[in-house]
Amino acid sequence: MKLIPIGGYGEIGRNSLLIDTGNEAVIVDLGLNMEKYIELTEDESIEYVSKKVLLERDAVPRIDNLPESIIERVKAIIPSHAHLDHVGAIPFLASRFKNATIYGTPFTIGLLNSILEDEGLALPNGIYSVNPGKEFSVGKEISVELISVTHSTPDSSMVAVHTPSGSLLYANDYKLDNAPLLGRKTQISRIKKLSPLKVLVSESLYATTPGKTPSERIARELLRDVILGLKGNERAIVSTTFSSHIARIKSIVELARQTGRRIAVLGRSMHRYLSVANDLGIYELPGDIAIYRYKREINRFLSRLKNPEEYLLVVTGNQGEPKSVLSRMTDGLFKFNKNDMVLFSCKVIPSEPNITNRAILEEKLRSMGVRIFTDLHVSGHSYREDLRELMLYTNPEILIPSHADRIRQLAYKELAHETLPESRVEILENFRVLNV
Numbered sequence: 333m334k335l336i337p338i339g340g341y342g343e344i345g346r347n348s349l350l351i352d353t354g355n356e357a358v359i360v361d362l363g364l365n366m367e368k369y370i371e372l373t374e375d376e377s378i379e380y381v382s383k384k385v386l387l388e389r390d391a392v393p394r395i396d397n398l399p400e401s402i403i404e405r406v407k408a409i410i411p412s413h414a415h416l417d418h419v420g421a422i423p424f425l426a427s428r429f430k431n432a433t434i435y436g437t438p439f440t441i442g443l444l445n446s447i448l449e450d451e452g453l454a455l456p457n458g459i460y461s462v463n464p465g466k467e468f469s470v471g472k473e474i475s476v477e478l479i480s481v482t483h484s485t486p487d488s489s490m491v492a493v494h495t496p497s498g499s500l501l502y503a504n505d506y507k508l509d510n511a512p513l514l515g516r517k518t519q520i521s522r523i524k525k526l527s528p529l530k531v532l533v534s535e536s537l538y539a540t541t542p543g544k545t546p547s548e549r550i551a552r553e554l555l556r557d558v559i560l561g562l563k564g565n566e567r568a569i570v571s572t573t574f575s576s577h578i579a580r581i582k583s584i585v586e587l588a589r590q591t592g593r594r595i596a597v598l599g600r601s602m603h604r605y606l607s608v609a610n611d612l613g614i615y616e617l618p619g620d621i622a623i624y625r626y627k628r629e630i631n632r633f634l635s636r637l638k639n640p641e642e643y644l645l646v647v648t649g650n651q652g653e654p655k656s657v658l659s660r661m662t663d664g665l666f667k668f669n670k671n672d673m674v675l676f677s678c679k680v681i682p683s684e685p686n687i688t689n690r691a692i693l694e695e696k697l698r699s700m701g702v703r704i705f706t707d708l709h710v711s712g713h714s715y716r717e718d719l720r721e722l723m724l725y726t727n728p729e730i731l732i733p734s735h736a737d738r739i740r741q742l743a744y745k746e747l748a749h750e751t752l753p754e755s756r757v758e759i760l761e762n763f764r765v766l767n768v
């Protein structure tokens with residue numbers, strides 16, 4: 333088989349890999365480069381941008397580089413999970429693959445359908461939600477299985493692709509949380525059955541970080557310490573996190589309820605992810621919690637809010653995105669008073685626009701006397717020992733580090749040599765075809 337990396341190799345974002353047997357092909361992930369996408373929309377939630385502009389600005393995988401014969405062979409597009417750097421280009425690009433059906437876990441497909449519906453986009457492709465743990469055919473030669481894995485959004489999966497020349501496991505993104513707060517544990521027994529594996533494609537973002545990624549329970553404890561410690565405090569509390577991180581939002585909501593505060597959730601992408609989770613029964617948001625989605629609803633709610641000290645607000649804008657709710661609140665939409673509090677349950681994603689945006693936001697908050705609590709967070713990605721564990725479970729002939737720049741790809745390579753000296757590591761670049 334041939335592996336064609338379409339996006340996300342030697343860069344972070346717009347993940348996409350094409351696997352081609354010569355007769356049939358599948359694409360795993362078709363994601364956005366979020367920074368470039370947000371430059372076009374100035375909004376963190378998905379909205380329509382033309383395919384031509386997205387391709388010109390490198391915000392999506394460069395599918396225009398693919399020969400027509402390969403495009404025709406693509407039988408399936410399989411997003412591994414509901415993060416937009418993995419699923420977000422499907423609404424704009426999938427129609428180019430006329431013979432492809434889209435498969436994903438219920439939450440991933442729920443999110444995709446919600447984007448298509450909200451933006452009035454229609455795809456000619458069939459779209460199916462598939463439960464993890466069952467192998468299904470996507471053509472005559474290729475079968476696929478989604479395997480449950482823990483990450484920072486519900487229903488994340490590894491994608492096993494079985495071909496006549498062997499199996500490939502696409503593990504991008506994951507961590508091995510043995511006691512997740514929401515959803516299934518990683519299906520380790522299914523993963524071990526793939527050993528010895530032909531190809532392992534693994535995230536490598538934290539290949540330089542020693543140890544094991546802490547469980548999501550640790551993030552809940554960090555939040556518990558802060559939120560319960562503020563019980564009885566008569567100041568406004570505003571919290572922010574990733575909209576897709578349902579387990580984290582659930583922790584914030586449950587802790588806020590213990591303080592007796594009322595809760596309101598503000599922002600378009602928060603509304604979208606929470607609605608999908610609620611509809612699927614993944615997390616049923618308590619009925620007394622208000623969610624405000626559109627700008628005018630949010631503006632009205634905040635302008636009429638006379639007693640903010642009775643609330644804990646959960647808002648979008650954890651990276652300081654200029655058009656997000658938190659940035660707009662800071663710029664005058666909300667009257668912050670001295671000693672009000674802002675809780676960041678996230679880390680700054682280390683790229684130039686995020687670092688700058690967050691620094692500007694925090695400076696504005698500080699100048700108003702707001703108390704800032706940062707890094708109430710643990711990662712959804714694998715540190716070195718989780719990465720090593722997956723190597724040992726699967727014993728692959730070939731390892732491919734993905735979702736990282738060159739430095740981290742090389743750190744993963746070194747880890748692989750240390751762990752499995754007989755195996756081969758391939759560092760891919762976008763559109764450098766690998767025959768395996």
Ligand SMILES: [Zn+2]
Pocket residue numbers: 413415483484504505
């Ligand atoms: Zn992810």
